[in-house]
Amino acid sequence: MRWHKIYGLSLRHIYLIRNSFPRILDLIYWPSVQVFLWGFISEFFTVSSTYYSNTVGIILTAAILYDFLFRSSISYNMMFLEEIWSRNFTNLFIAPIKISEIIAALTMTAIIRTLIGLVPAVLLAIPLFGVSIFKLGVPLIFLLIALYIFGISLGLLVTAGLLRFGPSFENIAWASLFFLAPLGCIYYPIEILPNSLQLIAKALPLVHIFEEMRNILINNAINNFQIVKSVLISFIYFSLSVFIFYLAYYGAKVRGTLINIGE
Amino acid sequence: MNINVKNLSKKFNDFVAVNNINFNLAKNKTLGILGPNGCGKTTSIGMMLGLITPTSGEVLIDNKDINKINREDFLGKMNFASPYIELPKKLTVRQNLEVYGRLYGVKNLKDRISEISRDLDLNIFLDKKTGELSSGQKNRVSLAKSLINNPEVLFLDEPTASLDPDIGDFVRNYIETYKTKNNITILLASHNMKEVERLCDTVIMMKKGEIVDRGTCKDIVNRHGRDNLEDTFLKIARSGNEVA
Numbered sequence A: 001m002r003w004h005k006i007y008g009l010s011l012r013h014i015y016l017i018r019n020s021f022p023r024i025l026d027l028i029y030w031p032s033v034q035v036f037l038w039g040f041i042s043e044f045f046t047v048s049s050t051y052y053s054n055t056v057g058i059i060l061t062a063a064i065l066y067d068f069l070f071r072s073s074i075s076y077n078m079m080f081l082e083e084i085w086s087r088n089f090t091n092l093f094i095a096p097i098k099i100s101e102i103i104a105a106l107t108m109t110a111i112i113r114t115l116i117g118l119v120p121a122v123l124l125a126i127p128l129f130g131v132s133i134f135k136l137g138v139p140l141i142f143l144l145i146a147l148y149i150f151g152i153s154l155g156l157l158v159t160a161g162l163l164r165f166g167p168s169f170e171n172i173a174w175a176s177l178f179f180l181a182p183l184g185c186i187y188y189p190i191e192i193l194p195n196s197l198q199l200i201a202k203a204l205p206l207v208h209i210f211e212e213m214r215n216i217l218i219n220n221a222i223n224n225f226q227i228v229k230s231v232l233i234s235f236i237y238f239s240l241s242v243f244i245f246y247l248a249y250y251g252a253k254v255r256g257t258l259i260n261i262g263e
Numbered sequence B: 001m002n003i004n005v006k007n008l009s010k011k012f013n014d015f016v017a018v019n020n021i022n023f024n025l026a027k028n029k030t031l032g033i034l035g036p037n038g039c040g041k042t043t044s045i046g047m048m049l050g051l052i053t054p055t056s057g058e059v060l061i062d063n064k065d066i067n068k069i070n071r072e073d074f075l076g077k078m079n080f081a082s083p084y085i086e087l088p089k090k091l092t093v094r095q096n097l098e099v100y101g102r103l104y105g106v107k108n109l110k111d112r113i114s115e116i117s118r119d120l121d122l123n124i125f126l127d128k129k130t131g132e133l134s135s136g137q138k139n140r141v142s143l144a145k146s147l148i149n150n151p152e153v154l155f156l157d158e159p160t161a162s163l164d165p166d167i168g169d170f171v172r173n174y175i176e177t178y179k180t181k182n183n184i185t186i187l188l189a190s191h192n193m194k195e196v197e198r199l200c201d202t203v204i205m206m207k208k209g210e211i212v213d214r215g216t217c218k219d220i221v222n223r224h225g226r227d228n229l230e231d232t233f234l235k236i237a238r239s240g241n242e243v244a
Helices: A003-018 A019-046 A058-085 A089-093 A099-129 A138-166 A167-180 A197-200 A207-218 A222-254 B040-047 B071-075 B093-103 B109-119 B135-147 B165-182 B193-201 B217-223 B231-237
Strands: B003-011 B016-024 B030-036 B056-061 B078-081 B154-156 B186-187 B200-206 B210-215
Touching: A003 A019, A003 A058, A019 A167, A019 B186, A058 A089, A058 A099, A058 A138, A058 B200, A089 B030, A089 B056, A089 B093, A099 A138, A099 A222, A099 B186, A138 A222, A138 B003, A197 A207, A197 B210, A207 B135, A207 B193, B003 B040, B016 B040, B016 B093, B016 B210, B030 B040, B030 B193, B040 B154, B056 B135, B078 B135, B093 B109, B093 B135, B093 B165, B109 B165, B109 B186, B165 B193, B186 B193, B200 B217, B200 B231, B210 B217
Parallel strands: B030 B186, B030 B200, B078 B154, B154 B186
Antiparallel strands: B003 B016, B003 B056, B200 B210
C-alpha cells in the first residue's frame, strides 16, 4: 500500500468537508441533537426508574456510543455515494490505486468525519447533563475501537451492495443500522430479548460493547473478557466484509457496472 | 507501451456487446474507434482499462494480459477522459488536480499542475469549484486530469462532444501538439468525423460489437466509394455487416 495514494483519496473527502460550511454543520448537528434528546430522556429515567437511579447518564452514554457507530458507518457509505453522485466513480477506478488502498483511505477519512460530528456532542453533554463518556476510563478506547471496526464493516457491506446493485441500494445504506439497533441491546440488557433473539444478538459485537458499558457504569467493574470478545467479533465482521467487498468488486467488473454506475 | 487486443469478446447475459475483436494500438500512434451508439466502443475501452472483465480473449500490454497482472502496474501509465464521467463538483480545479496527481504518484506535483494549467489555459479558474465551470472549461479540466500523469497511453471518449467550434478546435490543437511533443499513444472514440480524420493515423469501424472495417481514413473512404468519412460512416451504419 502506498501512503501518497491513501492520502490523495482522503484529501478528496477532506477538501469536500473543508469547502462546505453547511456540510460541517450537518456533521455536527445530528450528534448534538442526539445528546439533547437522550439527555432529557435519561434525566427523566434518573428520577423515575430505580434501575437507573444511581447511574446518571447510562442512556446518554449509550446514545453517544451508538451515534459513534452510526456516524462511522454512514460516513463510509456517504463517501462512496459521493463518488457515484459526482459521476467520479470511473475516474477513481481507472486510477492506479489498489482496492486495499481505497478501503484504507475511506476508513481513515471516515474517522475524521465521525470525530467532527461527535467531539462537540461529547463536550456538550458534560456541562449540560453532567455526563462524560470519559467516565468509562481506559476501556472506552477499546469499546470505541470495536464500535469503529464494526461500523466500518457495516459501511463496507453496504458499499459492496452499492457495487453489486448500483445506486438503488442507497436506501439500504440509510436503513442498515436501524435493522441492527434492536438486536444490539443498546439501551436495555440482553435479557429483555426473547431467547431465540439472544442467540443472534450475542453474535454481534454491539451486545458485548453495550453490556460492558453498563457493567462499568453500574457495577464499577471491568470485564476484560467481554471487551476482548467485542473487539475480536468486530474484526471477524471486518474480515468478512472486506472479503464480500472484493467479491462485489470482481462481480461489478464482470457485469460492467464500474464504467456506468450512477448513470 | 504496446497494446494488443486479441479475440476479445464480452457478453452481458445473452447480449453480445463485443464479438471477437482484434487490433493493435501501436506505440505513438492514434487509433480511432468509430461506430454507431451501442456498437461496443465503450465496452471495448472499459476492457482495455481493466474496468470490465472480458468473457473471452485478452488485452495484452507489452505482451502481458492485464487481467493477470496488478491493475496499478498498467493503470499508472494510462489515463482516460470522457465527457460522461466528471470530477467532484464541490472541489476546486486545483484540488481535483492535486487529488488525482497524488493518486497517480506524480512527482513535483505543484510544478506539473502549474505547467498543465498554463498549457490548457486553466489559470483563471484554477481556484473555482469544478461544478461552477462551463462545459468547455470542464472539458479542459477533464483533459488536464487525464494528462496529469504524463500517460503513455491516453483513452479519449468524444473529447470535444458538446463543445463550441472554437473550444473544440482548441482541444484538438492541444491534443495534436501534445502528442507530437510527448510521443504518446492515443485511442480516440469519436462521432466527429473531421476530428477523426485530423487526429487519427488509423481507424477501426465497429458495428454490433464487431469490427467491420479498418485502415487509414483515406483507405476506408476509397474502399466504400464515398467522398468523406462522414458519408462512409453513414453507409456502414445503415448497411448489413461487412466484416473486413
